[in-house]
Every structure is written in structure tokens, then in C-alpha cells.
Amino acid sequence: MGAPKLIILDRDGVINHDSPDFIKSPAEWIPVPGSLEAIARLNQAGYRVVVASNQSGIAREFFDMTILNAIHKKMHDMAQQVGATIDAVFFCPHAAADNCDCRKPKPGMFTEISQRYKINLKGVPVVGDSLRDLQAGYVSGCVPYLVLTGKGEKTQATGGLPPGTMIFPDLSAMVTHLLKTSTPPALHIVS
Ligand SMILES: [Mg+2]
Ligand SMILES: [Zn+2]
Secondary structure: OOOOEEEEEOOEOOOEOOOOOOOOOHHHOOEOOOHHHHHHHHHHOOEEEEEEEEOOOOOOOOOOHHHHHHHHHHHHHHHHHOOOOOOEEEEEOOOHHHOOOOOOOOOHHHHHHHHHHOOOOOOOEEEEOOHHHHHHHHOOOOEEEEEOOOOHHHHHHHOOOOOOOEEEOOHHHHHHHHHHHOOOOOOOOOO
16 A cells, blocks of 8 residues: 545535635535546545635635535535545635635645645645635645636636646546546556
């Protein structure tokens, strides 16, 4: 067994449909088609799946911790229904004006993930639909992947993506690519 494989996902616009009005209730949390099944495929391939999400709706008082917990319970329950496990959810509850260390593009949540799992994040895939997701991952050593769901198309059009960013239509397509490219080559082919 090698070191545990880890992948870090943004939540809104990657796992679930985003809304300009924030996701403020479990009812508004609707998975992007295929995203939970993609997480199940990652799990089957030995990946631990971690979420890192800016949730400034807490600081703005659009919703509270009880509601955020209920939203995440729905996410975990729906994931479980398709055999998927999200190992942990890291979130930043602050607003930009709070000047915290965890709100992406700052890397605070990634540092926390690195410490929690006791692994260096170099080469760990990070998937997001916003530039700030990829920036936070990139400075932490992660390999950035942009998905075009959520704010992704707008993010691609704006440009300025970190070097090496790979772009996929959605999480499902990204995972298909990741699992293909990480298949180890045969050591030897018997003739
Ligand atoms: Mg997002
Ligand atoms: Zn924060």
C-alpha cells in the first residue's frame, strides 16, 4: 500500500449546482448530474475525497451553522446512496472583510488538510469552478483542474488560470481522465 491518495474538491459549482443567491438550504443543494457517482469512482480507485469550500453566507448571515450542517448531511446522504464517501468538509465561514487565512484564494484550508492527513499536497488534484479555488490549490502544490459547471465557463473566459490547469466539462469527465492517466503502466508484458 502506498500513501493515501487524496483529491480536494470545491463544493458549489463542482459537486452541486451553484446559485448567485448562495445555497441557503438543503432544498437548494442539487447535485450536478454524475458528480456523486464520480466521487464513488474515486473512492473505488483508493482516493479519499475532501471538500474545501468558501461559505461566506455564514458571515453574511444568509444562513447559520445549523443550516450548513443540514446541507452537508444531505450531501453525505445522497453520496452514500450511490456508494460515495466524502471524507471531510473544510469550509471558511468568513467574509472577505474578515481577512482570515482560510478564505480561498488564501491557502489556509489546504494547509489544514495537509496537517490533518499528514501529507504533502504536492501533486494532489484540486478541482474548482472559480479561479480562487485553483489559486489556493496551486500555491499549496496541488495540480489544478477547472470544471465548466457552475462559474467555470466564466472563469475560463476571464483567463489567468495557474500554469498547467487542465479543463474538463464537469467532475465526471475530470475523474474519468484522472483514473485513466493514473493507471500504472505494466511492468512487463509477457510475449
Ligand atoms: Mg465553486
Ligand atoms: Zn476564513
